Amino acid sequence: MDALSRAGPRRARDHLGAQCTGARAPAVPWARFSAWLECVCVVTFDLELGQALEAASGTRSSASASVSVEDRGAPGLPTTGSMTAGPPCPCRQVKDSSVKRGYFQKSLVLVSRLPFVRLFQALLGLIAPEYFDKLAPCLEAVCSEIDQWPAPVPGRTLNLPVVGVVLQVHIPSRADKPESTSLKHCGHENLVPAPLVLSSVHELDLFRCFQPVLTHVQTLWELMLLGEPLLVLAPSPAVSSEMVLALTRCLQPLRFCCDYRPYFTIHDSEFKEFATRTQAPPNVVLGVTNPFLIKTLQHWPHILRIGEPKMSGGLPKQVKLKKPSRLKTLDTKPGLYTTYTAHLHRDKALLTRLLRGLRRGRPADALTALLRGHLLELTQSFVVPLEHYMAGLMPLQESITPWKTPPQMRPFHQDDFLRGLQRAGPQLTCVPKGDWLGLYRRFFKSPHFDGWYRQRRREMAHKLEALHLEAVCEADIKTWMKDKSEVEVVDLVLKLREKLVRAQSHQLPVKEEMLQRAQLHIETAIGSLPKDLQAVLCPP
Template sequence: MSENPHHWVAAVAIVNFDLELGQSIEHVEPASFLLTEQERLNICYLAFPDSNSGCSGDTCYHFRIRKEYNVTKERDDIGSRDSHFYYGYVFFRQTKGEQFKRGYFQKSFVLLTRKPYINLYSNIVQIMAPQYFESGKVAIEVAMHNFTCWEPIVPGKSYQVPLLGQVLSFHIPSVKDKTQNKTSEFPGHVLAPKPVVLRSIVESDVYNTLRPLLPHIGIVWELVLMSEPIVVFGPSPSATSALVQTLVSLTAPLRYANDYRPYFTIHDSEFQEFTSKTHTPSRIILGVTNPYFNKALQHWPNVIILDSDKNKNLKILNPKEHSSSSLRGKPGFYTRYKPFLNKDKNVKKLLRGDRQRPAEVEDIMLRRYLTELTHTLMIPLEQYISSLMPLQKQLNPFRQPPLLQQFQQDAFIASLNESSLKINTDLKGLRGNWKELYRKFIKSPNFELWFQSKRSEANQRLELLHVQQLCEADLYRWKTDKHEVEIVDMLLWIRDRYDALQRLGDCPDLQDHLKNHIDTLLEVVPTDLQGTLKPAFNL
């Protein structure tokens, strides 16, 4: 299958456990889908829960692996791009049977994609895998045919699509959506049977996933914000992958810029790098289940050990207890991080909960709280970025457009007067050392990724304003006293602006204006030069 990013599914892999051979991929659909040998090995190990996790029956979770050809070249890039990774959605089945050599049947159904639509693909796997175990490969073939009939992935679009006799209804979030909970605006036609509606294709059950950490949600939010390394120990891959994925989304709508692995094993090709004690732990969030990591990662500064009781709150334990002996069996939240903000009293409302409230309401309340917390942080930064925009009077249609001014940390910190910080304290009742919080955040990859996006957005806006000015310029008057060389230079300049419009989006009116400018200038150059230039400007 091609690497077309609009494809919903990259491949399906069936991974079997053999007593003599161990894990092996016995089938891949489509057969043309290529994996390197190392990628196949990583998937084989990630497709099975760790033997010490005691999984039985059906177990669902997901993992994330880097495409092998990016390992050395792009490991340190700011902002891990989805195209550099595969997401694997696992349905593992283990059943007892005397006919099996080890007394167990163990096989995993793995759906590989390039999109982190965790809730969507988890639901898809839970539809596909049981039918595969019942009907065999024909279920995969039918499902893959269903996927080819789905319309391409378009942010902001709603879908109602068939899958193996069922119908899924969901919405692909976009930056224009105020929330990722949008499920309306589905296609007018109705497919039978009644659709399974996904409120969000990204997160599910956020409240219950974070519940053990809610008393410390402020510290956890800061850890993720600052790109601090975190390791999550859990009783199963389902528990670790759910929490790691939720942590990554904790600072939404701010995008998490670092690597993360919802489920990670000691057999992974990157194990030595992530566990090395010769350098500072990588900016990564790891989910693990194997007790060996207790020893391998005891030097990590932030460790979350989940309790088997999902409803039990984790305590912050003394950093001095952060040793291999304490990590072996004592659930808790070990951290050496000292937060900049005081504990928010509003969190008590989330902790109390209400048995009368549906789980969906608890999810919405928590997500809204976290989103407002991030918005609170970003308001002064957004305001400062606005002040870096050049004035419109600085734009000259006949010169290169100015760029967004450089971000100056000291200037920004100086701009944080009482009135700007009052926005923070009034909105959330949050008090603390905001200036030092910003100083540390500005040094993080999360800030750098955000600023890169803002800078690109601002410069594109300036470029568009510049083209608009050029379109409005009076070239009839401009050309009257210009030499031939100057006119040719202007023609090249306008052609460059025309090409820029194609990068900036669909602007047919502006393109028409630039075409008219080119025609105007071509009329005044000598006839022989027109013959040379016109083919180059045949837009």
């Protein structure tokens, strides 16, 4: 590493590229690097300005002033057109009498569009000590190493060398089951040193995150399901970031549709908006570490205060459920401060199994799998009746005819859905009992229902469009054209071309065979038109 650092970034890249057998440098500079990261940033804390970008390496280094790393403690799920930095940033704090605060504070930040929290945690754990020891030349060499990594193709298991260590990871795909880890071990007998195998690139250690709040996991799950504003006050940015991310992941496979800030400070541009008392807090999960924010944000309806990890009788000490009236400022004790009453009864058997497993020394992955399985069952039990009801809103397939506009979906009537729950609701199959109807009623008013409904309606509209295209492709177009005018034939050609474009851009779930039939229909229809119209529709 020292030799590479002294050699400079260009020679380091050449040297590392030569070590990759059979690998050739991509034509586009930093193409492989950009498949994983946007850039690696160094952020300095200023007492008056807050976080200040000091340096950046990688694909965005030439335009690093436009990369916002402010108040981003960990990566979240990727969203179009935005970047998130992650994960909890390694920070070095050194005494410095020349600084007003008395300390010089600097952080290392990864900026990526990928939600690979576990991988980035491991990566930062390796490169941060090297950087704080060797500074800038180290970052250039690390970026050069990452620029030699293979692309993160879903379904593949990869070996990723960095600073003398090989990380072995499995890139998740849609075929992976949500409750399982999908690592398929590569042969690594010839690798020296042996690889560090990560069980997942994106899944958090939920049990470790939720240890102090196990007794309130279902209540927190409900608060997340309903999109309630929640303030998380933690002892460090790392704990704050991991807790916020764990909360947003506990709804899987339901997409989390609200805003969330793993690490938020008073220097954030939206601080005033969140602190105002003239309107209700927005639907956001906010992670903070500054105790003074308790006083400023104590009007928030739900506040989770987490202290330093403590054990009692060999088990993690659980935070208590407390009323907001007991909320104080700097000496606030750990607890969940809320007036919210959970709709579902606590699953005491799950808590017993988790604590018994911890006492007996069961592996952390096993306890996380148990907790994740419980949360997955809760979410799936809640969503399945909604999915069944939505499926019933689809028109019958026999009502779809080739030469008419496809029928529309029927609207979602909440009262009809709730009436159906009495005979086919989650209370019949799910372990936790309680007021499921009341939970659904509140869910209908949340951003998550709106997000879920919009997504499902869009998917079903695409399905209807695909079924209509299949009906057209299977029809006898020559018979249809016998009594049709040129205008009607041209209109059909234009509509089929539009559908083909949408289908080929993966917006419609249509088989390749149907796409070929649609193209033949287009050619047949154009061939029936006069030469001048053919020239217009098929220019040379």
